Amino acid sequence: MYSTTYHRAASIAEAAQLIKQGDAKLLAGGMTLIPAMKTRLAAPSDLVDIGRIAELKGVTVSGSTITIGAGTTHAEVATDAALKAACPALSRLADRIGDPHVRHMGTIGGSIANNDPAADYPAALLALAATIVTDQREIPADEFFAGQFETALEDGEIITAVRFTAPDKAAYEKFPNPASRYAIVGVFVAKGAGGVRAAVTGAGDDGVFRSSEIESALASNFDASAFDGLTVPSDSLMTDIHASAEYRANLIVVMANRAVARANA
Structure with a gap:
């Protein structure tokens, strides 16, 4: 670690003023920022603690x-x-x-x-x-x-x-990394007045994204049977030490299937 100035903000307005100092960073739970500071991947001049602001x-x-x-x-x-x-x-x-x-x-x-x-x-x-x-x-x-x-x-x-x-129906299913519990693939499906939306985490090369394939399949039939024969492309998915893009493509359909089954349960 290294020298940094700690501030505890009592209000959003105070935090907004303190964050303007130097290279300040907001601190809420610190689950990402503190480890990053320990490994010197982040080096803020000031920490603005907003974890005790009641209005948040x-x-x-x-x-x-x-x-x-x-x-x-x-x-x-x-x-x-x-x-x-x-x-x-x-x-x-x-x-x-x-x-x-x-x-x-x-x-x-x-x-x-x-x-x-x-x-x-x-x-x-x-x-x-x-x-x-x-x-x-x-x-x-x-x-x-x-x-x-x-x-x-x-x-x-x-x-x-x-x-x-609040949605009419919704559910989330993920295939978690056994160590971190982060999603290797996670799919959240929701059905509401605006129709069906489905979002995927853990798989995309560019982070979280909506799946048009899942949304189209569920648009007229919000049931796990809508996924019969469905595939999603793997060209925009990530490959890493945990799973290949092709494996993640398959997991997206599997997790979506489970999420819809849970939403309808």
Whole structure:
């Protein structure tokens, strides 16, 4: 480690001012930033801790609209009773992230700001057509996720919440890395007033993406039988030490099949 100046912000407004100092970085749960600092992959001059800002916490369900504060931990997303009733798929997703330590420290805002190509939340928010709310504007999920570890956030912009409409049906299934629990392939499917959306994480060369093949198959028949004979192309999928692009292409169909079966259960 090296010298850095630590600040604990008491409000979003204070955090917005502190982040302007030097090469400052926001600290929420620290699940990615702290390891990066330890290995010197990140070297911020200042750390702005937003983990205790009350206005970034909590889940609100108002009618069919669900709002989750960016500082809400994975464990809180997993256990919130109102969210479990309105969108159990997201609660179940959060309950399968990492291990208990990660779930009690990591936050939904930190996860999507980092936009790891194998993270779970990006697939959920993309499939749910969510809106990412910042201290400056609102960004549709379709425009927010811009590539591996890249988002539409500007320098100094702070995610404050995510908001979406509760789906009629939804589910998420992933084939996890046995060590990290990150998705080697994860598929989130959602059916709502706007139709069917399906998003894939862990597989794309450019991070999370929507699958037109899955969406087309489910558009007229939201049932696992819609995948009979379905294949997805592998040319834009990644190959690494865990799986080849071709293997991931097959896993996408398998995980989508399981997700739809769960959504209909």
